[in-house]
Amino acid sequence: MIITSPPYADQRKDTYGGISVDKYVEWFLPISQELLRVLKPTGTFILNIKERVLNGERSTYVIELILEMKKQGWLWTEEFIWHKRNCYPGKWPNRFRDAWERLLQFNKTKQFNMYQEAVMIPMGDWAKARLRKLSDTDRIRDTSKAGSGFGKNISNWIGRELAYPTNVLHLATECGNKGHSAAFPEELPSWFIKLFTKEYDIVMDPFMGSGTTVFAAQKLRRNSIGIEIFADYYNTVKKSLKRVELYLLEEETVYG
Amino acid sequence: MIITSPPYADQRKDTYGGISVDKYVEWFLPISQELLRVLKPTGTFILNIKERVLNGERSTYVIELILEMKKQGWLWTEEFIWHKRNCYPGKWPNRFRDAWERLLQFNKTKQFNMYQEAVMIPMGDWAKARLRKLSDTDRIRDTSKAGSGFGKNISNWIGRELAYPTNVLHLATECGNKGHSAAFPEELPSWFIKLFTKEYDIVMDPFMGSGTTVFAAQKLRRNSIGIEIFADYYNTVKKSLKRVELYLLEEETVYG
DNA sequence: CTGCACTATGAATCGCTAA
DNA sequence: GTTAGCGATTCATAGTGCA
Numbered sequence: 143m144i145i146t147s148p149p150y151a152d153q154r155k156d157t158y159g160g161i162s163v164d165k166y167v168e169w170f171l172p173i174s175q176e177l178l179r180v181l182k183p184t185g186t187f188i189l190n191i192k193e194r195v196l197n198g199e200r201s202t203y204v205i206e207l208i209l210e211m212k213k214q215g216w217l218w219t220e221e222f223i224w225h226k227r228n229c230y231p232g233k234w235p236n237r238f239r240d241a242w243e244r245l246l247q248f249n250k251t252k253q254f255n256m257y258q259e260a261v262m263i264p265m266g267d268w269a270k271a272r273l274r275k276l277s278d279t280d281r282i283r284d285t286s287k288a289g290s291g292f293g294k295n296i297s298n299w300i301g302r303e304l305a306y307p308t309n310v311l312h313l314a315t316e317c318g319n320k321g322h323s324a325a326f327p328e329e330l331p332s333w334f335i336k337l338f339t340k341e342y343d344i345v346m347d348p349f350m351g352s353g354t355t356v357f358a359a360q361k362l363r364r365n366s367i368g369i370e371i372f373a374d375y376y377n378t379v380k381k382s383l384k385r386v387e388l389y390l391l392e393e394e395t396v397y398g
Numbered sequence: 399m400i401i402t403s404p405p406y407a408d409q410r411k412d413t414y415g416g417i418s419v420d421k422y423v424e425w426f427l428p429i430s431q432e433l434l435r436v437l438k439p440t441g442t443f444i445l446n447i448k449e450r451v452l453n454g455e456r457s458t459y460v461i462e463l464i465l466e467m468k469k470q471g472w473l474w475t476e477e478f479i480w481h482k483r484n485c486y487p488g489k490w491p492n493r494f495r496d497a498w499e500r501l502l503q504f505n506k507t508k509q510f511n512m513y514q515e516a517v518m519i520p521m522g523d524w525a526k527a528r529l530r531k532l533s534d535t536d537r538i539r540d541t542s543k544a545g546s547g548f549g550k551n552i553s554n555w556i557g558r559e560l561a562y563p564t565n566v567l568h569l570a571t572e573c574g575n576k577g578h579s580a581a582f583p584e585e586l587p588s589w590f591i592k593l594f595t596k597e598y599d600i601v602m603d604p605f606m607g608s609g610t611t612v613f614a615a616q617k618l619r620r621n622s623i624g625i626e627i628f629a630d631y632y633n634t635v636k637k638s639l640k641r642v643e644l645y646l647l648e649e650e651t652v653y654g
Numbered sequence: 655c656t657g658c659a660c661t662a663t664g665a666a667t668c669g670c671t672a673a
Numbered sequence: 674g675t676t677a678g679c680g681a682t683t684c685a686t687a688g689t690g691c692a
Binding site for chain 3: 147149150153190191192194195198226228229230231232233234235236237239240243314315316325326
């Protein structure tokens, strides 16, 4: 699987170059061409992106990109919505706060791997009632410790009554990360890694950045490849990876 | 304002003609041309639409339509997401249930009317707890960090009960109405009518169907125009409108 | 271990002013 | 006349520390 969040147009100028709106499609197409080349036929490519507002209008480079990638041979299988619960604040006369991003799913073939059972969620009124009784702090602490998306207490519910999710994801943007700007919260790549890969599969992020995808893959025992143009990010990730290995209580290992 | 949910491609064949996927753009463009002609410069056009799945892929007629409507002179101002809380059930090996639809906002000019205060929502409980005692960073935010260029003054929130919503709408789909293909729940046109019109303004739905838009408009004391090709729908709506007038406790009236 | 208080910050956007 | 830069505005949640 490939999952990435490339620099958005005219965004992150201080770190990345800041690709302009009108050059964006032309800039990304050679990259998606290479991704198409290296992805396995059963693999999936998840592209996290959102168009910015320019002169009071939504730009069209994202939808143009979809059309062009289809010409390259990609199948546009699905569009997931990431609903950002804590979106950026702001007030304008002509629009509300932007609280969602696109998660475009592309495939090479219709026979791609999908493990839906891995992302099932507890459901039913009894579960809601029980979960409400857990304190907020407890729930938060346990989910972040486990890293799997389910906390210690909540994991007890697994196997009781599960339902499949929909194509709308409710996740908060990460708040606690200091020093680096994470493109997406770790839950996001985790969710897709569980959904589209099994253990020892390979996960790749061609715009690694602060390494969210790589860390998520390691915790879920997947091999991973991260590509990053900036040495600072590369070095930080390399250092932090050690810590993840310690967390897993094993020596440096290549899975599979 | 114009708000409508046109027949989706190859959908609802028994009621509407069932426009095929490859003819959809070409079928809709003459209609959007006329809508552009009759809409006031300060008006808004909300298009509720979602692309269907064809051969395991999302069709592209919606995003092609956006590009073509821009060529006609429309401004693509915003894309709202309608998150359907109780979406259609189902299970497929290669995709999850579809729980969202697009609500595309088009305008003729950048100076359109918007009444944001009409759709404000109660603020979360967090505000009470937090405003009890303001910290220094809450009063004046440290802008030197991370170059976000973002300062805030939380004391503005003291005594505030309401907050502005985002561009993600959480509404349940209406199940009660059977015998006709209901496009959206009444809350949906209500929300946009409150947001983009004031009393006595004119609301139009060029695909009236069972009349959801017209009923919503009447309840909110807006004039409304519904266009419908099927006599059955027309007659049903006409009959039901009487009831709405009674509900309002007044004689048949033309507002404004 | 639980609950509460407090801190930090997130792919934002518009409009005005200076260059 | 056009663009680049900066100030103003704003909500929800995770994370940390301590009683």
